Amino acid sequence: MGIADVRCEVLVAGAYFADLIFRDLPRAPAAGRETFAGGFEMLPGGAFNPAVALHRLGNDVVWATDFGEDEFSRYVLAGARAAGLDESGFRYHQGPLRSVTVALSDAGDRAMVSFQDPMTPRPLHELVRVYRPKVLVLPELRHGPGVAETLRVVRDSGTSIFMDCQDVPVTLETATVREVLSHVDVFAPNLDEARRLTGAATADDAATLLGELVDTVLIKRGEQGALALRAEGRFAVPAVPVRVVDTTGSGDCFNAGFVHGILADWDLPRCLAAAVACGSAAATSPGSGGAPDAEQLSAWLAKVGPISSS
Template sequence: MTPRAAGCVAVIGENVADAVVEPAAGSDTALRLRVFPGGGPANTAVALGRLGTPTRFLGRLPRGVFGDLFVERLRTSAVDLSCAVTASEPATLTIASVAADGQASYVFYAAGTADWQWTARELAPSHLDGVACVHAGSLSLVMEPGGNLVEKLLRTARERATVSIDPNVRAALVSPRRYRSRIAEWSRLADIIRMSADDAAELFPGVSLDDLLRAPGLADVPLVIITRGERGVIASFRQDVVEVPAVAVRTVDTIGAGDAFSAGLLHWLYQAGHLGGRIDQLDIETVRRALTFGARVAALTCATPGADPPWASRLTSESTNLLP
């Protein structure tokens, strides 16, 4: 693949401090937490930067120990923070519990936190200068007062950039009805929508995944992707359906796997020269290859604790964590 000559991927959204519950030691009754930098959009930005795609992060970064943690992670992952905002509000926090199979569940502490307090000046259209693709998602699309401003910026971005959206439904914090009320607008804005099977069940209750790929509510989206964990990925590109298998891996946890998948997909499309507009030159075989790459990036993320996506060098070397 030949890299694009110019442009970058801009990611809009939140950082979150992921506090993962660690197993109690013996009779110790204290709750032990290990804190990782996370947040769906930030995870995607970090993964893109580590893969080698020029990446700009539009987020509101809190001061203090969590803010320092976020900034260090983004900067050392080669993410451009020139359009990020230093915020006075506190960081968003989650408590993540990991089951025996590596699946994570979350409790959010997000009221009044930095990530959602956008102003129109902070999300100025000038932040999109030189951008080939804008990726947004998760809580930043539905938490107010910022959600409407993020949507407005995506409308502006669509004039010259590919738009990628990941709903990443957080039903414990925001009612699925709120997401459902916005999915039609996101479908009009997006060239690419990726959702997990759990997201799909919340957004389109009672609709099978096969029917969902051709649902009227998503008909305007050229590329619709549903990630299904161990069952792999199914996608529809202009009504043609393609499936790719999951990559077998010794799973530590699934935190950040979907975010890493989105980064892998966008990285592949960027390197192949398909970002920067309406993805008109894609074909189904190219989509398959991009999905396969995204699945590999997601698998390697599952092989490490927390949302710790791989660097490009790891994707070109044999990994002991990948199963035969």
């Protein structure tokens, strides 16, 4: 795929969610007890987050998603339009197509409960054929029959594949998972996801196991920052100290920062620094509201601590 064939820089393929965020919880919710949150927001979420974060950074983004006629679809669609996202990847369906998450967020982390009406997404190979992106962003680990072959076709077309994990309940021993990951360019689980997926006790061990399958492994470690593993080395970046308001969109904005670096042809340490900067910035506001634009990213990058390598 030559540069003249590219129609967009990034294609984000994933479902919308309407996020109901209960934050500043005084204690963890428990069965039989009522807990009052210190703050509440309803915000567009799901794949909206990496799409809008990349758009704010100045990248040419198409978000491929589906909307119904329900109140949640209408709400997120209005948010996407207000943010100025390209609407060419949107499909519209008669009847409800509800995707909603309740996020219970405190300064350390969040728990989530989600619901989705069933829907068959548009095939990835079809989307890539239409939009011919430089990078395909998949917000969750896809697996199952046919997925690996689809990703192989996508990759052979010249598109790089960035995949998050999103707490999908699988391990490396689950059928097709290893094969799927072997066709992914960048895989970015958080620490808990990486441990569950690999069975490893530490981030370093999990990265090593995943690095046997994936070209570039990123592991998000929350307050500990993040690490990256590629053939040329292993790098770690500390988190930027911030007053955490909500971590719901931080991982998505982390992903956007890294993809932005790929598109800018930055080296791995600088891409990782951009990812940590964007993830840290996002934690200062609910959802992806704190995602920086390109000018703000420069200021956040100046706050990122020293990058260590091994």
